[in-house]
Amino acid sequence: MKLVDTHCHLNLIDNKEDIIKTFDENNMEFVIEIGINVENSFENIELANKFEKIYCSVGIHPNDSANLTNKDFDTIKILAQNKxxxxxxxxxxxxxxxxxxxxEQFNSLSKQIQIAQEVKLPLILHIREAYNDAFEILVNEGISDKSGVVHCFSSDWKTAKKFLDLGFYIGIDGPITFKNNHKLVEVVKNTPVEYLLPETDSPFLTPVPFRGKKNNPIYVKYIIEKIAEIKDIPTEHLSEIFLENSKKLFNI
Ligand SMILES: [Zn+2]
Incomplete structure (x- = not known):
């Protein structure tokens, strides 16, 4: 099966080069290394320029949104123009x-939505216990046709539907493999397969059977297998659909 991981943080892993070396033998088509602050966004571009199968995003995580200056946002905009x-x-x-x-979080989110519109790139949204407020900001700022993905979706189907109606994809991570995650299973069941994306969030959120250990992009396989089981679609076929979804949203 062909693998794709649309959300990882290899730069937060010590032995990242050892992991990257295993991509070919595991049929990893590509991964997207996600930015969390200005410094990390610089490092991500460096990593992506070094390895063909690594693409990246640049941006500032809500937990890193204290004391930001206009210079920080200007830097993100300049970095966003790297190919x-x-x-x-x-x-x-x-x-x-x-x-x-x-x-601080509202300001950082609004400014970066504006940057995404200017540079015509999709958004990778991190939303935790704040779905209603995030939705309101997105609607107020206006969504470009590039939309984006609600990464590591963790709310219910009713909320997922609101974001799908705005044109967003739903990112599914390791928690889908955890026992008794009925709410997320319902989201996966109801979301059209063309709007789902597989992600690991490595080194966090490791799926079963490696839960408790450090996560790795190739473990995306277990997330794809679980979604295939829920959707009753052959795993091989689903992995092709996910590859197409990822290429389409991120213009790869
Ligand atoms: Zn992340």
Missing amino acids: KVVAIGEIGLDYYREYTTKK
């Missing part, structure tokens, strides 16, 4: 960890 940058993110709202104020 291996395929999205702006991860950006959003996170009320679970209150490292930053809501006001």
Whole structure:
């Protein structure tokens, strides 16, 4: 089966080069390395320029949105013009960890939605316990036809439907393999397969059977297998659909 991981953080892993070396033998078509702050966005471009199968996004995570200046946003906009940058993110709202104020988070999200519209790139949204507010900001700022993905979706079907209606994809991570995740199973069941994307969020959120260990992009296989089981689609066929979805959204 062909693999694609649309959300990972290889730059947060010590032995990343050892992992990258295993991509070919595991049929990894490509991965997207996701930005969390300005410095990390620079590092992601460097990594993507070094390895053919790595694309990246640039952006500032809501947990990193304290004390930002206009210069930070200008830098993200300049970095976004690198040819291996395929999205702006991860950006959003996170009320679970209150490292930053809501006001700082709103400002950072709005500014980066505007950048994405200017540079014509899709968004990678990180939303935690803040779906209603994030939805409102997206509607107010206006969504370009590039839309984006709600990364590591963790709410219910009713909320998923609202984002799908805006044109967003739904990102599914390791938690889909955890026992008793009925809410997420319902989201996967109801979402059209053309709007689902497989992600690992490596080194976090490791799927079963490696839960508890450090995550790795090739473990996306277990997420694809679980979605195939829920949707009752042969795994091989689903992996082709996911490859197409990823290429289409990120223009790869
Ligand atoms: Zn992430």
